[in-house]
Amino acid sequence: MSPNRPDRGFARAEFEARTERAQQMMHAQQLDAMLLTSEAQVRYFSGFLTQFWQSPTRPWFLLVPLAGKPIAVIPTIGVAGMRSTWIDDIRSWSSPQPQDDGISLLLATIRELPRRFGRIGMTLGKESYLRMPARDFKLIETDLSELEIVDCAELMLKLCSVKSEAEIDKIRYICELTSDSFNALPGFASAGQTERDIVRAMRIDLLQRGADHTPYIVSASGPGGYGDIIMGPGDRRLDDGDVLIIDTGSVFDGYYCDFDRNYAFGKAGDIIKMVYDTVYRSTDAGLAVARPGVTTTDVWLAMWKVLEAGGATSNDVGRMGHGLGAQLTEWPSLTATDRTRLEAGMVITLEPGMDFAGDRLMVHEENILITDSGAELLSKRAAAELPIID
Amino acid sequence: MSPNRPDRGFARAEFEARTERAQQMMHAQQLDAMLLTSEAQVRYFSGFLTQFWQSPTRPWFLLVPLAGKPIAVIPTIGVAGMRSTWIDDIRSWSSPQPQDDGISLLLATIRELPRRFGRIGMTLGKESYLRMPARDFKLIETDLSELEIVDCAELMLKLCSVKSEAEIDKIRYICELTSDSFNALPGFASAGQTERDIVRAMRIDLLQRGADHTPYIVSASGPGGYGDIIMGPGDRRLDDGDVLIIDTGSVFDGYYCDFDRNYAFGKAGDIIKMVYDTVYRSTDAGLAVARPGVTTTDVWLAMWKVLEAGGATSNDVGRMGHGLGAQLTEWPSLTATDRTRLEAGMVITLEPGMDFAGDRLMVHEENILITDSGAELLSKRAAAELPIID
Numbered sequence: 001m002s003p004n005r006p007d008r009g010f011a012r013a014e015f016e017a018r019t020e021r022a023q024q025m026m027h028a029q030q031l032d033a034m035l036l037t038s039e040a041q042v043r044y045f046s047g048f049l050t051q052f053w054q055s056p057t058r059p060w061f062l063l064v065p066l067a068g069k070p071i072a073v074i075p076t077i078g079v080a081g082m083r084s085t086w087i088d089d090i091r092s093w094s095s096p097q098p099q100d101d102g103i104s105l106l107l108a109t110i111r112e113l114p115r116r117f118g119r120i121g122m123t124l125g126k127e128s129y130l131r132m133p134a135r136d137f138k139l140i141e142t143d144l145s146e147l148e149i150v151d152c153a154e155l156m157l158k159l160c161s162v163k164s165e166a167e168i169d170k171i172r173y174i175c176e177l178t179s180d181s182f183n184a185l186p187g188f189a190s191a192g193q194t195e196r197d198i199v200r201a202m203r204i205d206l207l208q209r210g211a212d213h214t215p216y217i218v219s220a221s222g223p224g225g226y227g228d229i230i231m232g233p234g235d236r237r238l239d240d241g242d243v244l245i246i247d248t249g250s251v252f253d254g255y256y257c258d259f260d261r262n263y264a265f266g267k268a269g270d271i272i273k274m275v276y277d278t279v280y281r282s283t284d285a286g287l288a289v290a291r292p293g294v295t296t297t298d299v300w301l302a303m304w305k306v307l308e309a310g311g312a313t314s315n316d317v318g319r320m321g322h323g324l325g326a327q328l329t330e331w332p333s334l335t336a337t338d339r340t341r342l343e344a345g346m347v348i349t350l351e352p353g354m355d356f357a358g359d360r361l362m363v364h365e366e367n368i369l370i371t372d373s374g375a376e377l378l379s380k381r382a383a384a385e386l387p388i389i390d
Numbered sequence: 391m392s393p394n395r396p397d398r399g400f401a402r403a404e405f406e407a408r409t410e411r412a413q414q415m416m417h418a419q420q421l422d423a424m425l426l427t428s429e430a431q432v433r434y435f436s437g438f439l440t441q442f443w444q445s446p447t448r449p450w451f452l453l454v455p456l457a458g459k460p461i462a463v464i465p466t467i468g469v470a471g472m473r474s475t476w477i478d479d480i481r482s483w484s485s486p487q488p489q490d491d492g493i494s495l496l497l498a499t500i501r502e503l504p505r506r507f508g509r510i511g512m513t514l515g516k517e518s519y520l521r522m523p524a525r526d527f528k529l530i531e532t533d534l535s536e537l538e539i540v541d542c543a544e545l546m547l548k549l550c551s552v553k554s555e556a557e558i559d560k561i562r563y564i565c566e567l568t569s570d571s572f573n574a575l576p577g578f579a580s581a582g583q584t585e586r587d588i589v590r591a592m593r594i595d596l597l598q599r600g601a602d603h604t605p606y607i608v609s610a611s612g613p614g615g616y617g618d619i620i621m622g623p624g625d626r627r628l629d630d631g632d633v634l635i636i637d638t639g640s641v642f643d644g645y646y647c648d649f650d651r652n653y654a655f656g657k658a659g660d661i662i663k664m665v666y667d668t669v670y671r672s673t674d675a676g677l678a679v680a681r682p683g684v685t686t687t688d689v690w691l692a693m694w695k696v697l698e699a700g701g702a703t704s705n706d707v708g709r710m711g712h713g714l715g716a717q718l719t720e721w722p723s724l725t726a727t728d729r730t731r732l733e734a735g736m737v738i739t740l741e742p743g744m745d746f747a748g749d750r751l752m753v754h755e756e757n758i759l760i761t762d763s764g765a766e767l768l769s770k771r772a773a774a775e776l777p778i779i780d
Contacts, residue, residue, distance in 0.1 A: 008625070049621075050608070050620050050621050051605070051606050051607070051608055051620075052606075052608070052620040052621075054605050054606045054639060054718045054719075055606075055717075055718050055719040056517065056519070056717055056718075056719065057517050057712065057719050057721075057723070058708070075708060076706040076707075076708060077619075077620060077706055077707050077708055078620065079706065080617055080618040080621070080706075081618055081620055081621040084621070094706075094708045095708045096516075096517070096708060096709060096723045096725070097708075098515075098516040098517070101516070122524070123524075124523060124524040124525040125488075125523055125525050126486075126488040126491070126523060127446065127447050127486070127488070127523075128523050128524070129446070129519065129520060129521050129522055129523060129524065130519060130520070130524050131519050132519055133514060133515055133516060133517075133518050133519060133543070134512070134513075134514040134518070134519065134520050134524070134527060135514045135515050135541060137524060151525060153523070200597055203597055203603065204594050204597055204598070207590055207593055207594055208594070213593070213604070214603070215441070215444050215605065216441050216442075216444045216445075217441070218440070218441055218442070227470055228470035228471055229467075230440050230441075230442040230467060230468065230471055231439075231440050231442075231470070231471040231474070235398070249444060316466040316467055316469065316470075316484075317466075317467050318448070318465060318466060318467055318484045318485045318486060318487075319486060322447065327445075327446055328444045328445050328446075329444075329445040329446065329447050331447075333447070333486045335486070
């Protein structure tokens with residue numbers, strides 16, 4: 001049975017609510033406005049959903065003032081599209097124009113905004129970057145010297161980390177159809193094919209099930225295990241005794257899933273079965289612990305204890321899960337030191353992984369929603385035993 | 391007949407040649423090193439090709455010194471992959487680590503480099519952004535106060551704009567198979583389908599022909615024409631008398647095509663036929679003019695004259711073509727004022743577009759290689775008359 005496809009887009013009330021929540025946080029941080037430059041940020045407040053960000057040439061700006069609706073300062077090529085959103089103050093310039101790519105228009109727009117605190121937020125800190133030339137950022141700082149430019153990265157990370165029902169529906173849908181595709185994989189993957197063949201077949205399967213596209217789908221394989229999880233697919237041909245992992249971030253209406261599945265070909269040895277079981281139980285431990293009030297570090301510890309008892313010595317991934325939604329990976333991170341308190345409405349991944357046999361890895365991943373009563377699986381739980389493809 | 395698939399990856403000599411060319415230019419600009427942070431830049435010098443850049447969480451750094459091989463300063467999750475490239479000096483830290491996400495390791499590495507000019511290049515100017523927190527960029531500037539940080543955006547744009555034979559082979563291959571897919575489209579698209587249906591079918595067709603993936607595929611349609619070229623596909627159902635455009639950037643081994651095709655459904659009126667013909671002849675004018683020594687502005691002018699004679703009054707796209715290769719759009723831009731001199735080995739798009747009937751657009755696009763003798767088409771030329779899908 002195919003999962004129910006949610007409506008595309010959002011009701012206007014969604015953007016009003018996002019903007020209001022942001023403005024409350026901006027008030028607390030004494031910001032007159034936030035100046036945003038990245039795809040996910042511009043989309044969050046406007047609903048402007050386009051693949052055109054693939055072109056790195058032109059900068060795009062969205063101003064969120066302390067009161068009222070966001071203001072778009074964008075290249076003319078985007079005006080027709082931005083007009084279809086709830087934004088009505090749209091200012092544009094013909095871009096590319098390297099001498100002044102929107103900067104004077106942006107500065108004039110910022111100068112029109114009411115001043116209360118004399119502070120403008122930009123995302124300067126963790127997990128952020130400015131999608132504009134650094135030279136132009138300096139120009140803004142210099143030209144607006146009467147204003148203080150302060151970091152609002154954390155504000156934005158926190159704001160976006162708690163999802164609305166409508167956002168969760170989109171993530172749940174892409175998680176469900178991707179789970180179905182993983183479950184169907186033994187029907188279209190077999191020994192003798194290359195990693196690239198299998199990944200291509202899964203891309204097509206995901207499209208046929210209703211995914212919009214698959215920006216991320218990597219694989220790794222090897223006899224008895226794999227040693228890397230971000231480089232594939234390669235041209236390696238699957239053989240009896242191999243273990244294959246596929247990890248995918250597929251998208252529906254701008255929202256991602258991000259989880260993986262492992263498969264053995266022909267047969268599975270005792271070591272790989274044992275390691276799979278350890279990492280599976282580690283995920284269980286994370287599922288049992290994750291709930292509002294508990295920290296990312298608590299969840300990390302619960303998962304790590306199981307891995308360590310199973311013989312893990314390290315984890316090159318650097319974390320064992322992260323936020324998820326409008327981007328493949330979002331704040332927070334499940335690490336030993338992150339200590340972010342989970343809240344109802346957060347969508348995160350549980351991604352325990354361990355080394356074994358020297359240079360091998362075993363990584364599992366599930367996507368969950370934090371609810372008032374605990375963790376709700378959005379992905380369909382991986383098989384308790386390593387699936388074998390005959 | 392399927393086009394011949396080129397080998398994946400590059401010979402080591404390719405990276406040596408790229409590094410040497412860069413070092414010559416660095417010498418002229420008196421740079422001790424370049425510090426690079428973006429996907430295309432890191433890949434250009436290392437060959438490190440991964441979809442993992444979809445995760446915005448972790449910064450990645452590549453240092454190109456004035457002599458010798460590049461040095462990677464990267465999260466541990468990338469070490470296994472980077473080891474498979476020609477880079478051998480790989481330094482890593484466990485990321486994410488918001489308090490110090492690689493910055494102290496990066497600073498220590500920069501301090502080890504030989505000093506001759508006391509200047510480090512970073513891409514700060516046009517068509518660039520730093521894929522790292524702006525706060526950390528400031529830390530680098532402050533901490534390395536004995537060094538001057540200068541803009542090397544133009545150096546990198548120029549360096550990457552002239553393609554090697556191996557790069558051109560990859561672009562030619564993706565252009566050819568995408569041309570074949572566009573030519574096959576009338577066989578899988580028909581009135582009654584939605585834009586989204588048709589784009590999904592074309593995604594699958596591209597995968598089946600050998601594209602690795604399609605990061606960019608937009609569509610627009612409407613009775614007698616369309617008014618936007620970056621927002622779709624939408625759920626609009628194609629009907630008799632509609633005009634549909636699909637524009638795609640598909641990828642083989644990290645290299646893009648970027649061109650579009652127009653189709654009419656059932657019938658085409660005189661106005662749309664005339665506008666199609668005008669834009670087609672505008673492309674011809676560009677093809678006739680483009681060659682080494684001619685500027686982007688000359689090509690723009692040649693194309694614009696035909697459009698203006700055909701009744702064009704404006705072009706919201708902001709340019710009529712651009713560089714192409716490791717990214718969907720690269721420097722330079724074909725505008726009235728760009729004035730970049732074309733060189734043999736550059737791959738660019740010709741993308742004339744015009745407004746008509748108030749709010750309608752007609753855009754064509756071809757991908758070409760600049761050769762010693764002129765322009766060589768990499769895409770198979772669009773039909774001289776607007777194709778009609780019955």
